[in-house]
Amino acid sequence: MGGGGDFVGAEAAKRAELYEGRITGYFILACVVGSLGGSLFGYDLGLSSGVTAMDDFLKEFFPTVYRRKQAHRHETDYCKYDNQVLTLFTSSLYFAALVSTFGASLVTRKYGRRTSIMSGAVSFFLGSAINAGAVNIFMLIAGRILLGFGIGFGNQAVPLYLSEIAPPRIRGAVNQLFQLTTVSGILVADVINYFTEKLHPWGWRLSLGLAVVPAILMFVGGAFLPETPNSLVEQGKLEEARRILEKVRGTHRVDAEFEDLKEASDAARAVKHPFRNLLKPRNRPQLIIGALAIPAFQQLSGMNSILFYAPEIFQSLGMGSGAALYSNIMSGSMLVIGALVSIAVADRLGRRFLFIEAGTQMIASMIVVAVILALKIGNGETISRGLAATLVIAICAFVVSYGWSWGPLGWLVPSEIFPLETRSAGQSIVVCVNMFFTAAIAQCFLATLCHMKWGVFILFAGLIVIMSLFIILLLPETKQVPIEEMSQLWQKHWYWKHIVSKDPDRTAQSQQRGKRAVAGEA
DSSP states (O other): OOSOOSTTTHHHHHHHTTOOOOOOHHHHHHHHHHHHHHHHHHHHHHHHHHHTTOHHHHHHHOHHHHHHHHHTTTSOOTTTTOOHHHHHHHHHHHHHHHHHHHHHHHHHHHHOHHHHHHHHHHHHHHHHHHHHTOOSHHHHHHHHHHHHHHHHHHHHHHHHHHHHHSOGGGHHHHHTHHHHHHHHHHHHHHHHHHHHTTSTTTHHHHHHHTTHHHHHHHHHHHHHOOOOHHHHHHTTOHHHHHHHHHHHHTSSOOHHHHHHHHHHHHHHHTOSOHHHHTTSGGGHHIIIIIIIIHHHHHHHTSHHHHHHHHHHHHHHTTOOHHHHHHHHHHHHHHHHHHHHHHHHHHHHHOHHHHHHHHHHHHHHHHHHHHHHHHHHSSSSOOOOHHHHHHHHHHHHHHHHHHHTTHHHHHHHHHHHHSOHHHHHHHHHHHHHHHHHHHHHHHHHHHHHHHHHTTHHHHHHHHHHHHHHHHHHHHOOOOTTOOGGGTHHHHHHSTTHHHHHTTOHHHHHHHHHHHHHHHHHHO
């Protein structure tokens, strides 16, 4: 092999075909532990929505909300839960996750993905313990902030970890384990809330305290995890990186993949300021698509607000507390089904197909929900059985299509399009933007629902139209493209090629590589 060459093109492409390896037990362990990070995030998403609907919890911490809820027990009222401190209980976690992501980026880059995953587990353990024992709002919010730190570290490191440890041909499926465990976490939380709601007056403490279980598993598992070869190469531990690559791939013939790793890492090491580097023209498509648009759109689809507040939405529609948690279990199951569909087809049908199909389905569902609510609700009427069923079906159709599109792909696509030199920084911005929009929407949704009433669902439908157009016009298909070769996609794209070609560094790099290749052959 020549000493470099203009590899981004021909050489690397040839090399990717030489990658060898089978699925080893070691690799499976790495996937299982890595994905526990997702289950923590999911458990928490499902948990907060159920706990904030429990009467015992409201009585203890939010008596005014509890009284308002009792006064409107059987009516449909959009404003039942509009309380900024109650929403702060949910969103403080996301604000903390947002802040901690930057610290996590440094740890992930300097000390490895595994250290970040373990730090996240410790923080999560402490937060759950404080929450379960909380006696006042201050303790509740402090616990939530620690949970947020845990999630910031986990969400920064886990998708990277899974992307890097997976063989390219199944990278999509492996990376989506993160989404699958997230949605399984949501479902588990929904089921637990359904039962703990019946344990008066301390059921909610059990719900909050059980989050220590995945945290302990993640920490113990993390102790046995291998660090990713990419990360070891980045830290200059080449022999160890090679040993782990052989172990994870189950073969000694890893030359091609190892060469690619070293090369990508040399390029990455030359970058002193990864965040500043993201602003260069050659990284513009990744910055706009991966770091800004997709994570923001993932939240603006309105999915998380439906998840957070599903019990509250169903209760506002006049279903009782138990019925609301029960319908939550249904929407949680839809997410799991969606994630399984996505794992099965994302590497075959491609990312674009799933985004576009789901967009259509989501827009239709939102319009159905809006129409039913507009005709029926807000006059204090209770809603008929048939209409309530239609609403639940529409919400399920929305949730399942999100579950095979924006849910998993919102994490997968960003994690696969960044080059190694900016990957850790890029992933931080992804988590940051995601958490910022999650927190902002969590903080505003109930108030918006109270003022805009059914119009909020039309607003989401409009946003999904914009998101789908963005995907159709600007995202090239990334299925089965090795991470090291993503840069070619932008050079061929009708729009991005004009921007990427303006980068002075790129032309210089190509010339240098050309010289190196000639030297290598000589």
